[in-house]
Amino acid sequence: MWQRLATSFQRIRAVEAWRQARLCLERMLANQIDRALFKCQSCGQCLLFQTAFICPLTCTRELRNGPCRGSNPHHCFIKPTRACTWHLIYARAERQGAMERLLEVNAPRAAPVNRSKASVDTPHAQRCQHGYGPRLLDRLINPGRYYTEWEEYHNRQRALPWWRGDSRYHPPEYSEPASQLEDRLRSGKFAISVEVAPPMEPTGVRIARLAEQLEGHVDTFNFTDNPRGVARMGGLACAIHSSANGIEPVLQIQTRYRDRYNLESEVVGAHLAGVHNILCMCDDTGRLGPGPPPMPGPADLDTVQALWMLRRLRDEGVNVDGLQVEHRPRYFLGAVVSPCATLPRYAALITQKKINAGAQFLQTLPIFDLSRFCDWMEALDKRDLLGKAYLIVAVEPPKNANHLRFLASEVPGVVVPSGLHARMAYSRDPYEEGIQIALEIIAGLKGLRWVHGLHIHAPGREEVALRLVRESGLRDFTPQVESESGNGRDKAGSDPVLQLATNGLPTRF
Numbered sequence: 001m002w003q004r005l006a007t008s009f010q011r012i013r014a015v016e017a018w019r020q021a022r023l024c025l026e027r028m029l030a031n032q033i034d035r036a037l038f039k040c041q042s043c044g045q046c047l048l049f050q051t052a053f054i055c056p057l058t059c060t061r062e063l064r065n066g067p068c069r070g071s072n073p074h075h076c077f078i079k080p081t082r083a084c085t086w087h088l089i090y091a092r093a094e095r096q097g098a099m100e101r102l103l104e105v106n107a108p109r110a111a112p113v114n115r116s117k118a119s120v121d122t123p124h125a126q127r128c129q130h131g132y133g134p135r136l137l138d139r140l141i142n143p144g145r146y147y148t149e150w151e152e153y154h155n156r157q158r159a160l161p162w163w164r165g166d167s168r169y170h171p172p173e174y175s176e177p178a179s180q181l182e183d184r185l186r187s188g189k190f191a192i193s194v195e196v197a198p199p200m201e202p203t204g205v206r207i208a209r210l211a212e213q214l215e216g217h218v219d220t221f222n223f224t225d226n227p228r229g230v231a232r233m234g235g236l237a238c239a240i241h242s243s244a245n246g247i248e249p250v251l252q253i254q255t256r257y258r259d260r261y262n263l264e265s266e267v268v269g270a271h272l273a274g275v276h277n278i279l280c281m282c283d284d285t286g287r288l289g290p291g292p293p294p295m296p297g298p299a300d301l302d303t304v305q306a307l308w309m310l311r312r313l314r315d316e317g318v319n320v321d322g323l324q325v326e327h328r329p330r331y332f333l334g335a336v337v338s339p340c341a342t343l344p345r346y347a348a349l350i351t352q353k354k355i356n357a358g359a360q361f362l363q364t365l366p367i368f369d370l371s372r373f374c375d376w377m378e379a380l381d382k383r384d385l386l387g388k389a390y391l392i393v394a395v396e397p398p399k400n401a402n403h404l405r406f407l408a409s410e411v412p413g414v415v416v417p418s419g420l421h422a423r424m425a426y427s428r429d430p431y432e433e434g435i436q437i438a439l440e441i442i443a444g445l446k447g448l449r450w451v452h453g454l455h456i457h458a459p460g461r462e463e464v465a466l467r468l469v470r471e472s473g474l475r476d477f478t479p480q481v482e483s484e485s486g487n488g489r490d491k492a493g494s495d496p497v498l499q500l501a502t503n504g505l506p507t508r509f
């Protein structure tokens with residue numbers, strides 16, 4: 001009897017060993033097939049169903065919510081030898097009619113719990129191992145079931161309890177303006193901001209001098225966050241100093257080298273210090289700094305995730321871990337957008353995602369090509385976005401032909417028409433020519449509806465703002481945002497938007 005029992009036991013062990021071996025083999029096979037089919041990186045937080053079955057981790061920056069501001073149809077901005085992953089995703093999703101799926105606000109990636117595990121299972125491998133997720137065989141024999149399973153799997157991924165991402169527009173849930181800038185924009189006045197490069201030395205003399213010079217001519221100072229990879233005074237210290245000198249600051253927050261915790265703690269601290277305008281942006285490339293590039297820091301959040309997190313903290317009182325906070329901070333949230341780098345309809349989609357996530361004002365990169373800018377405005381109009389966020393357009397007077405070339409080739413998202421390069425190259429006084437170009441662009445922008453403000457981008461030579469504001473007559477300018485019916489949410493008619501391409505366009509473009 002004992003012998004028969006031992007034999008049965010051995011048989012059970014053999015069957016179990018065979019089952020384990022088969023599962024392991026299936027899992028390995030599924031992982032390899034996913035890798036070959038979708039370039040899957042086995043992150044375990046799969047977005048393939050949403051991203052037209054192109055793994056977003058193949059993006060050089062591993063962005064999960066859309067492209068960086070340098071994305072374009074030709075190549076990746078950081079690695080010019082390869083195509084931009086997000087451009088490929090958008091193009092394939094458009095062919096499949098699945099663009100709207102890309103509006104989901106996806107959670108940041110979590111670090112793997114078991115750090116010793118080399119890679120995490122792909123969705124197909126999880127099906128083999130745990131019984132949930134899409135079945136690879138169904139791709140051939142039952143595609144309907146295959147895609148339903150994908151959708152269920154994807155829904156589980158995105159609606160994580162601590163994140164609760166979705167694809168809807170969330171208007172701000174407070175009534176009184178959070179800052180003077182918001183108050184000005186709400187009351188229909190034109191806003192002027194100036195980009196200020198923080199000093200490299202620990203003294204605020206330059207900020208105080210600029211505040212004295214520009215007071216009464218501009219509304220806000222916008223402090224850059226270590227621009228172009230050069231270490232400077234922290235934005236929050238500059239913002240506090242600017243407030244003390246009478247100019248309201250906008251605090252720029254780059255997601256570079258910040259994780260979700262220090263981003264939230266900085267913003268909560270800013271609220272206490274009386275800084276209530278926050279501008280979220282994706283980082284500069286990091287290759288612009290003069291020194292050797294540092295080791296990569298945490299790439300925890302992208303702009304959309306930062307906006308989502310800060311909006312939930314302000315409007316729902318939920319912090320980054322999903323915990324409820326008693327006292328909510330108040331701020332006016334903005335995002336940087338890149339209207340000209342990629343196709344207008346793709347740029348409008350990522351803009352919509354930022355607005356849905358919480359952007360109340362949009363600050364563009366410096367604009368040199370007004371007709372491309374108009375195409376983007378048209379694409380925004382088609383998506384019914386005009387009027388959902390205040391639009392502040394950046395203008396930069398180039399110093400000389402080399403500076404213009406630098407902007408076009410090294411700053412992600414800046415597009416310069418070829419005619420402008422020639423105009424600067426053949427000018428007798430390039431500095432003055434740059435100012436004239438900026439004045440012409442401002443004149444064009446004044447002809448557009450739904451432009452609520454101007455951002456003068458001349459870090460290091462901020463004094464030029466005084467001349468631009470005086471000569472363009474912007475101080476008394478009223479933005480054209482209301483339709484004949486007086487409804488501020490009405491869309492711009494096609495004629496005024498396109499007016500710029502014909503009437504407002506500088507003749508020498």
Ligand code: SF4
Pocket residue numbers: 058059060061062063066067068069070071072075076077078079083084085086087
């Ligand atoms: S251009 Fe930007 S979005 Fe596109 S692959 Fe490169 S880093 Fe990613």
